[in-house]
Amino acid sequence: MGKLSGKIGVMMGVANDRSLAWAISQALYAEGAELVFTYLPGPSNERRVKKLLGPFQPKLLLPCDVQNDDDITAVFRTVGKTYGRIDMLLHSIAFAPPAELKKPYVQTSREGFHRAMDISVYSLVSACRAASAWMPPGGTILTITYFGAEKVMPGYNLMGVCKAALEHSVRYLAWDLGREKQIRVNALSAGPMRTLSSAGLAEFDQMLRHAARKACLNRNIEFEEIGATGLYLLSDASSGVTGEIVHVDAGYNIVGL
Ligand code: 0WD
Numbered sequence: 001m002g003k004l005s006g007k008i009g010v011m012m013g014v015a016n017d018r019s020l021a022w023a024i025s026q027a028l029y030a031e032g033a034e035l036v037f038t039y040l041p042g043p044s045n046e047r048r049v050k051k052l053l054g055p056f057q058p059k060l061l062l063p064c065d066v067q068n069d070d071d072i073t074a075v076f077r078t079v080g081k082t083y084g085r086i087d088m089l090l091h092s093i094a095f096a097p098p099a100e101l102k103k104p105y106v107q108t109s110r111e112g113f114h115r116a117m118d119i120s121v122y123s124l125v126s127a128c129r130a131a132s133a134w135m136p137p138g139g140t141i142l143t144i145t146y147f148g149a150e151k152v153m154p155g156y157n158l159m160g161v162c163k164a165a166l167e168h169s170v171r172y173l174a175w176d177l178g179r180e181k182q183i184r185v186n187a188l189s190a191g192p193m194r195t196l197s198s199a200g201l202a203e204f205d206q207m208l209r210h211a212a213r214k215a216c217l218n219r220n221i222e223f224e225e226i227g228a229t230g231l232y233l234l235s236d237a238s239s240g241v242t243g244e245i246v247h248v249d250a251g252y253n254i255v256g257l
Pocket of ligand 1: 016019020021039040045064065067092093094095119144145146189190191192193194195196197198
C-alpha cells in the first residue's frame with residue numbers, strides 16, 4: 001500500500017518522458033495513485049503520450065486544449081463521472097508564441113500577450129474551477145513556475161510576466177478554494193531543466209551553466225527531485241501548506257551574486 005493508494009489524480013502537461021509532469025507522475029505512481037492524463041490534441045502528441053503511458057495503462061487519456069472551455073469542462077466531467085471524485089490536479093502547462101520570446105518584452109504584441117496569458121495562466125483558474133467541483137476536502141492542486149516570475153531573466157521575457165501572474169493566481173486560488181472547500185493550491189518553482197518547451201528558449205544552455213555555477217548546491221536539479229517535491233505538495237505530507245511557491249532550484253533563488 002502506497003501513501004496515495006485510492007487517490008485519483010489528473011495530470012495535465014505530460015508531453016514526453018522529459019516533461020516535468022512526467023517526473024511528478026512517476027513519483028505519484030510509485031505511491032499507488034490512480035492517474036488520468038490529458039494531452040494537447042494532435043496526432044503526434046497523442047502517439048507520443050500513448051507510447052509513454054502504455055506500461056501504466058491509465059483508464060483515461062483525454063484530449064484537452066486549455067484554450068477551449070468545452071475541452072476543460074469535458075475532461076473534468078468525464079473524470080468525475082468515472083471515479084466520483086478527484087483528489088489531485090497537476091497543471092504543468094505553459095506556452096508563448098516563440099517569436100514573442102525572441103523579442104524584447106517591450107515589443108510584445110497584444111495577440112501574443114493574450115495567447116500566452118490564456119494558455120499559461122487562465123488555464124489554471126479554469127482547471128481549478130472545474131476540478132474543485134469534484135474534489136473532497138483535502139484535495140490538492142499544483143502548478144509549475146519559474147524564478148523568471150520574481151526577477152528579470154533576460155530571454156524569458158513574456159513568459160516571466162505570465163509566471164508572475166500564475167504565482168499570484170495561486171495565492172488567490174488558495175484563498176478561494178481553502179475557504180470554500182479546504183482545497184490546497186501551491187506552485188513548484190523549478191530550476192531549469194532540458195525539456196521540449198525549454199528548448200524553445202534562447203540561450204537555454206547558457207542559462208543551465210549559469211544556474212549550476214550560482215546555486216548553493218553548485219549544480220542543477222535532477223528530474224527525480226521535481227518528482228519528490230511534487231509528491232510532497234500533492235500529498236497529505238504537506239497538509240498545512242497552501243498558497244506557497246516552493247523552489248526546487250538547488251538554492252539558486254537565495255543567492256544575490
Ligand atoms: O526548465 C524547465 N523546463 C522549466 C519548466 C523550469 C521551470 C518551470 N517550467 C514549467 C513550464 O513553464 C511549464 O509550466 O514547467 C511546466 C512544464 O514544462 P516542461 O515540462 O518543460 O514542458 P513540456 O514537456 O514541453 O510540457 C509543456 C506542455 C506542452 O508540451 P509541448 O512541448 O507539446 O508544447 O504544455 C502543454 C503541451 O503538452 N500545452 C498545452 N496543453 C493544453 N493546451 C497547451 C494547450 N493549449 N499548450 C501547451
